[in-house]
Amino acid sequence: MKLLLTALLLAPLAALHAASPPQPDIIFLLADDLGNADVGWHGSDIRTPHLDQLAASGAKLEHFYVLPVCTPTRVAFLTGRYPIRSGMQLNVLRPNSNYGLPLKERTIADALRGLGYTTAICGKWHVGHFDPAYWPNARGFDHWLGHLEGIDYFTHHNYVKNGELDWRRNGELVVEKGYATTLEANEAAALIKKQPADKPLFLYVPFTGVHGPLQAPSQESLAPYRPAMNEKRATLAAALTALDEGCGRIFSALDETGRRGNTLIVFSSDNGGMPPGRNLPYRAFKSSLYEGGIRSPALASWPGRIPPGTVVTEPLHIVDLYATFVKAAGGSLEQELPLDGRDVLPVLTDGKSSPHEDILLNAITANDGAIRMGDWKLILNGKDGVSLAMDLETGERIKGGKPLRKDSRTEPRAELFNLRDDPGETKDLAAAHPEKVQELRARYDAYLDAAVRPLQFQNK
Numbered sequence: 062m063k064l065l066l067t068a069l070l071l072a073p074l075a076a077l078h079a080a081s082p083p084q085p086d087i088i089f090l091l092a093d094d095l096g097n098a099d100v101g102w103h104g105s106d107i108r109t110p111h112l113d114q115l116a117a118s119g120a121k122l123e124h125f126y127v128l129p130v131c132t133p134t135r136v137a138f139l140t141g142r143y144p145i146r147s148g149m150q151l152n153v154l155r156p157n158s159n160y161g162l163p164l165k166e167r168t169i170a171d172a173l174r175g176l177g178y179t180t181a182i183c184g185k186w187h188v189g190h191f192d193p194a195y196w197p198n199a200r201g202f203d204h205w206l207g208h209l210e211g212i213d214y215f216t217h218h219n220y221v222k223n224g225e226l227d228w229r230r231n232g233e234l235v236v237e238k239g240y241a242t243t244l245e246a247n248e249a250a251a252l253i254k255k256q257p258a259d260k261p262l263f264l265y266v267p268f269t270g271v272h273g274p275l276q277a278p279s280q281e282s283l284a285p286y287r288p289a290m291n292e293k294r295a296t297l298a299a300a301l302t303a304l305d306e307g308c309g310r311i312f313s314a315l316d317e318t319g320r321r322g323n324t325l326i327v328f329s330s331d332n333g334g335m336p337p338g339r340n341l342p343y344r345a346f347k348s349s350l351y352e353g354g355i356r357s358p359a360l361a362s363w364p365g366r367i368p369p370g371t372v373v374t375e376p377l378h379i380v381d382l383y384a385t386f387v388k389a390a391g392g393s394l395e396q397e398l399p400l401d402g403r404d405v406l407p408v409l410t411d412g413k414s415s416p417h418e419d420i421l422l423n424a425i426t427a428n429d430g431a432i433r434m435g436d437w438k439l440i441l442n443g444k445d446g447v448s449l450a451m452d453l454e455t456g457e458r459i460k461g462g463k464p465l466r467k468d469s470r471t472e473p474r475a476e477l478f479n480l481r482d483d484p485g486e487t488k489d490l491a492a493a494h495p496e497k498v499q500e501l502r503a504r505y506d507a508y509l510d511a512a513v514r515p516l517q518f519q520n521k
Contacts, residue, residue, distance in 0.1 A: 084261040084390050085363065086253075086315075086324040087173070089138070089382065090308060091265070092301075093131065093185065093272035096334025098341045099301060100358045105339075106289065107298040111309035112328060112360065119326075119362030120371035120409050124480075126378045126433075127332055128423055129354045129446065130347065134331040134379060135188050135267065139168045139200075141383025141402040145424050145512035148519065154187060156210060156221050160516040161189020162200070167396055169383045170201025173263040176390045179203055181252050183245045184267035185211070198232055206230050206248045207267075214241045214269060214276040214300075240278045241269040242300070246307025250314035258318075261390070266311070267331070270304040271297055271338070278303045294337040322364050325389055327382060329359040333446070344486045349446025350422055350431040351486050363389075367409050375415035376433055381405045419501075424509045428473035432505045436481040439501035441473040475502065 101109040102116040128134040132153045133144040139162065144150035147163050154161065162168075170180040181204040182197050189195025190209035197205040208227040213220050217228035217237070226234055228241075237244060249266050256262045277283050277299035285302075286295035308328070315321035333340045333347045333354040340346060340353035347354055357379075361367055380402035384394055388404040403416035422431035422438075431440040477491040477498050491498050 081391070083323060084177070086256075086262045086264070086320050087178075087386050087389065088249075088262075088264045088311070088324060088326045089266065089386075090311070090326065090328040091135075091138075091184070091267040092304060092328070092330045093268060093270060094332065094334055094338065094347060095271055095301070095330035095358060096338030096340045097330075097343055097353065097356060097358050098339040099271075099297070099334060102360075103358060107286070107301050109301065109305040111305050111312060115308070115312070115326065115328065115362050116360045118364070118369050119360060119367040120373050122329075122359035122361060122373045122377055124374055124376045125329060125357050125359035126355050126376065126420060126422060127329060127357045128379075129332055129350055131272075131331050132187055133423065135186075136162055137378070137380040137402075138382055139170075139188065140166045140398075141169065141380055141400040142166070142398065143380060143401045143421050143423075143508070145421070145508060146398070146401070148513040148516035149188070150423055150512070151425055151515040151517060154190065154210070156219065158517065159191050160519075161191060161195035163516075164194060165398070167398060168201045169386060170197075170263065170265070172201075172383070172387050172392060172396075173390055174201050174203065176261075176387070176392045178261045178263045178390065179256060180263045180265075181205070181249075182265045182267070183207055183248045183252070184265075185209075185269055185272075186267070187211075193232060196232055202265075204231065204252065207245060208241075208269070211272060212241060212269065213274065214278075215239075217241060220274060240276075240303060242303045242307055243278065245269065246304075246310050249307075250310045253311065253314040253320065254318055256318070256320075262320075263386070268304050268307070271300040271334075273335075275300065291337070297337050325361070325363040325366075325386070327359070327361045329379060330357040333357070342485050345445040347446055349444055350425075350429075350440050351443055351445065352480070352484065354446045355422055355431075361409050363409075366406075371409065371412075373408060375408050375413075376417060376420055377405050377408065377415060378402065378417070378420050419504050421505070421508045424505065424512050430505060430509070432501055432508070433480070434501055434504060436479050437497055437501060438478045438480055438486075439498060439505060440476045440478070440486075441505075443474070443476055477501070 101113040136144045136149040174180045182202045184207040218224045219227040275296045277296045282299040286298040335347045343352035345351035345353040384402040384404045407413035419434040424430040429442045476489045478486045
């Protein structure tokens with residue numbers, strides 16, 4: 062009788078457990094400096110067949126936002142919080158930067174490892190290099206192959222920092238031959254093949270490509286592009302082809318291991334492209350808060366969950382991936398530091414509206430930033446970004462900083478655009494709609510008042 066009673070009590074629990082879907086593998090593929098118009102599904106003259114196939118299998122995210130430069134975007138992804146919350150909003154980390162993503166910040170790797178995932182990163186970190194406490198293995202990642210900052214694709218030496226080797230396996234410097242993007246993809250594919258069948262995997266692949274220095278994998282890789290392109294664009298095309306082929310090997314590893322059917326894959330760039338990259342039909346380039354600097358080519362695929370051929374035109378942000386991944390893994394979004402990101406799976410799977418009333422595109426200093434609300438976008442002291450991006454790479458742009466407080470503000474140049482009617486941001490409507498400028502500025506100011514002063518200025 063006791064055994065029968067026990068069985069009856071346990072039956073509902075067992076049924077509930079059996080009904081729970083298995084946790085998906087989660088893979089985030091991040092290109093570096095990839096232009097919106099440089100991918101096949103946007104009509105590029107560069108071939109990206111593997112990513113095009115991924116686009117057809119799931120959703121094209123046509124209003125997916127990132128930050129204007131590398132480090133802030135990675136911070137937003139890793140934390141699910143706008144970079145203004147941690148003081149990481151202003152710029153890329155320099156070789157001599159003595160700060161990084163604050164240790165109090167919980168990363169997506171921390172969250173998913175807590176839910177039973179194996180966590181791995183293959184590629185560029187760039188959110189803290191000055192102390193090992195800020196490196197990937199100390200921030201929730203079980204495995205890491207890659208580099209802390211920007212490198213030469215072949216020597217794997219930091220191209221700014223006195224040519225020092227910056228190729229590491231779990232923090233230890235290693236010498237490996239090969240093209241960086243290819244090595245990163247090969248490592249990711251190998252990790253998939255070695256992953257136990259009964260344990261979920263979170264794999265973050267922030268590729269070296271197609272960031273400068275522009276380097277093709279080989280002379281042979283340039284041949285398909287040289288007849289129709291100048292040498293710089295042909296080199297970019299060859300670098301992007303290597304990235305696409307690397308993605309193909311990752312997808313093949315999922316197919317070979319039978320894991321593809323329950324894998325959520327997201328692809329994005331970390332910011333807009335730089336010449337010879339192209340961001341059309343959007344205005345400007347990397348480092349700009351115009352759309353060309355912050356609207357990324359992006360995709361999401363999850364067989365059986367995201368319908369093939371989906372096109373999402375709702376505004377989304379890379380800050381949303383943290384919440385989306387945690388919810389997909391069956392976790393809770395309750396944590397000590399509140400999230401700015403939202404779970405956007407219902408947008409991807411069921412065509413729901415964006416969960417955002419507004420999206421902060423960045424609050425850089427007292428008078429430089431942008432915000433989107435619905436179809437409307439306010440940008441303060443907009444800059445087109447080409448020369449700024451060049452300067453950012455050499456560390457010459459910012460010499461000082463303004464406190465992020467109202468009493469320090471002067472009146473900035475405010476531009477207002479309706480992105481539904483004018484995605485290229487050619488018609489400034491600020492004078493015609495002063496009430497809309499005021500509405501968006503009030504929302505922007507609320508974010509600005511909550512912003513942490515950029516870390517690079519806190520000790521100056």
